[in-house]
Amino acid sequence: MTPDSSLSELVTPAQRHRVLALTPLAHLRECWARLDITVSHRCVRGPDIGMAMVRGRMGGSGNAFNLGEMTLTRVSVALDDGTSSGGTLGHGWIAGRDREHAELIAVIDACAREARWSRQIDEALIAPLTQRLAAEHDAQSQQAAATRVDFFTLVRGE
Amino acid sequence: MYVAVKGGEQAIANAHRWMADRRRGDRNQPEIDVEQVREQLGLAVDRVMAEASLHDPGLAALALKQASGDLTEAVFLLRAYRTTLPRLADSVPLRTADMRVERRISATFKDVPGGQVLGPTYDYTHRLLDFMLLAEGECPAPARAEVALEACPQVLDSLDAEGLIEQEVDDGAMPYDITRDPPDFPVDRATRLQMLARGDEGYLLALGYSTQRGYGRNHPFSGEIRQGAVEVEIEVEGFDGPLCIGEIIISECQMINQFGGSREKAPQFTRGYGLAFGRNERKTMAMALVDRSLRAEELGEPVESPAQQPEFVLAHADNVEASGFVSHLKLPHYVDFQSELELLRRLRREHAARDGGGTADEVESARAHEMDAGLKDTTASAPLSAPSSELPSESSSESSSAPSSAPSAPRRSQETSA
Numbered sequence: 001m002t003p004d005s006s007l008s009e010l011v012t013p014a015q016r017h018r019v020l021a022l023t024p025l026a027h028l029r030e031c032w033a034r035l036d037i038t039v040s041h042r043c044v045r046g047p048d049i050g051m052a053m054v055r056g057r058m059g060g061s062g063n064a065f066n067l068g069e070m071t072l073t074r075v076s077v078a079l080d081d082g083t084s085s086g087g088t089l090g091h092g093w094i095a096g097r098d099r100e101h102a103e104l105i106a107v108i109d110a111c112a113r114e115a116r117w118s119r120q121i122d123e124a125l126i127a128p129l130t131q132r133l134a135a136e137h138d139a140q141s142q143q144a145a146a147t148r149v150d151f152f153t154l155v156r157g158e
Numbered sequence: 159m160y161v162a163v164k165g166g167e168q169a170i171a172n173a174h175r176w177m178a179d180r181r182r183g184d185r186n187q188p189e190i191d192v193e194q195v196r197e198q199l200g201l202a203v204d205r206v207m208a209e210a211s212l213h214d215p216g217l218a219a220l221a222l223k224q225a226s227g228d229l230t231e232a233v234f235l236l237r238a239y240r241t242t243l244p245r246l247a248d249s250v251p252l253r254t255a256d257m258r259v260e261r262r263i264s265a266t267f268k269d270v271p272g273g274q275v276l277g278p279t280y281d282y283t284h285r286l287l288d289f290m291l292l293a294e295g296e297c298p299a300p301a302r303a304e305v306a307l308e309a310c311p312q313v314l315d316s317l318d319a320e321g322l323i324e325q326e327v328d329d330g331a332m333p334y335d336i337t338r339d340p341p342d343f344p345v346d347r348a349t350r351l352q353m354l355a356r357g358d359e360g361y362l363l364a365l366g367y368s369t370q371r372g373y374g375r376n377h378p379f380s381g382e383i384r385q386g387a388v389e390v391e392i393e394v395e396g397f398d399g400p401l402c403i404g405e406i407i408i409s410e411c412q413m414i415n416q417f418g419g420s421r422e423k424a425p426q427f428t429r430g431y432g433l434a435f436g437r438n439e440r441k442t443m444a445m446a447l448v449d450r451s452l453r454a455e456e457l458g459e460p461v462e463s464p465a466q467q468p469e470f471v472l473a474h475a476d477n478v479e480a481s482g483f484v485s486h487l488k489l490p491h492y493v494d495f496q497s498e499l500e501l502l503r504r505l506r507r508e509h510a511a512r513d514g515g516g517t518a519d520e521v522e523s524a525r526a527h528e529m530d531a532g533l534k535d536t537t538a539s540a541p542l543s544a545p546s547s548e549l550p551s552e553s554s555s556e557s558s559s560a561p562s563s564a565p566s567a568p569r570r571s572q573e574t575s576a
Contacts, residue, residue, distance in 0.1 A: 012397075018389070022402065050246035050247075051212070051243045052249050053249060054252065055250070056251060056252050056254070056355075057326070058348070058431050060326065060412065063330075063347075064251040064331070065348035066336075067351075067434075068207075068356060069211060069243075069245070070212065070213035070390065070406060070435075072247060074246055091394070093394060094403055097214070097217075137258060141259075142307075143260075144259060144260045144275050145275070145303035146302055147275055148275045148307070149274040149275075151269075151274075
């Protein structure tokens with residue numbers, strides 16, 4: 001599959017964030033480095049470690065109830081653009097307690113909100129990561145499929 | 159009179175040092191790594207997360223290591239840790255229908271769209287000890303089918319479409335949160351489910367079992383049990399929509415139970431629901447049974463069994479609270495006990511003076527008399543200052559309410575401290 005050239009118009013910050021949050025940090029770091037976007041930034045909020053209350057639904061579709069909490073790390077960064085007011089903001093929210101992962105997501109989010117980088121990020125980072133994620137999900141689904149029961153009926157008598 | 163006694167610091171420090179040594183065990187054995195616990199004792203990790211009501215596999219593994227494998231102690235450690243964290247967000251309710259399924263079975267229909275998917279399970283094993291695990295050996299990679307799984311819609315949807323089962327519809331109600339406000343009985347179903355989700359698995363299993371044996375019978379079928387990864391989304395500013403922060407593994411159980419109905423409404427199957435962090439199938443099945451039994455009143459069934467009594471079931475489901483209150487009996491009660499001893503001696507003296515002698519039976523009745531009198535000095539207990547830090551949730555409950563003298567214990571909210 002080749003990245004769709006019209007993809008960049010379709011990728012929203014929330015969609016980007018999903019892919020970045022579902023990609024393991026080591027792999028994300030590696031792929032981001034290959035883009036060779038160098039920019040300095042500063043954290044304007046966090047990194048903070050806290051929790052999200054996870055909700056479920058009765059019967060899967062009914063009223064919400066509180067299932068329990070999960071750890072969550074958030075960070076907001078501003079890109080350094082030489083102005084005192086600060087540059088483009090970016091946000092990262094990641095399950096767990098990995099500050100570095102949250103910060104990297106926030107930096108990528110901020111860069112992707114800048115016109116000069118958004119296309120490159122969507123095509124050279126988000127698109128291949130989306131494919132990697134789909135391939136990984138497929139592989140896991142194939143493992144599950146190998147445990148699917150094939151029923152057969154024993155015909156007894158004539 | 160209040161007498162404060164201090165002491166034992168050195169003994170406590172040395173006891174903890176010994177505990178650490180015991181935890182480490184034989185130094186000729188490699189020390190167990192938290193990552194190993196997380197990877198290789200995953201079901202224990204999942205149980206700790208569910209009952210601590212905090213999803214964080216790494217910290218749950220740490221808690222297990224720190225607690226030498228004591229699940230209840232590990233739950234306490236993780237529950238205590240959660241009190242140190244701020245709440246940053248609420249999730250959008252999980253869409254379990256969109257779960258990336260690793261296991262999905264139905265005991266009600268053989269042929270369900272997507273099929274019966276066993277996933278990684280201990281079911282159908284022979285429960286024979288596997289001595290091969292004593293030796294280091296290669297573990298083959300899981301088998302992989304050529305094609306991925308088909309979509310696995312919720313099994314109960316098909317009954318729902320025919321109107322054969324009560325519908326679960328979202329009316330948009332904000333769920334009550336027992337971590338913010340202590341539960342006030344009677345509680346609604348959202349509150350019950352939150353309390354059951356963190357309830358002790360063994361306790362819920364026993365209660366669920368009791369309903370099957372006839373104490374609050376409601377004849378269940380496992381409509382669907384599923385387990386797999388769901389994406390967690392939160393609503394935050396700065397984005398165009400809900401934000402995915404990652405994936406967690408969860409287990410879900412949908413029980414189908416016997417009928418409800420009325421003159422106006424045709425009979426329908428009813429539901430029990432179980433949901434838990436991690437791979438916690440047994441827990442979710444027990445939870446679904448108990449969820450259903452606690453709906454007895456709502457569904458017009460006679461409430462005659464323990465598992466149908468919300469206050470009894472829910473007030474005792476939390477093992478952090480339960481072990482805290484039971485464990486506090488280990489704390490010094492020197493003054494309490496002295497007063498009882500004093501009282502007993504006085505009663506026996508009076509008894510002897512009255513009719514010149516007493517039997518064991520009469521001593522018993524003297525004790526009952528003393529209990530009636532309710533003379534309990536509770537304020538002057540717990541003279542040791544240091545050990546109370548081990549049981550932080552208990553320091554106030556001793557004096558506030560004493561369930562031992564009030565079996566229908568009023569709600570106690572230690573949640574605020576744990």
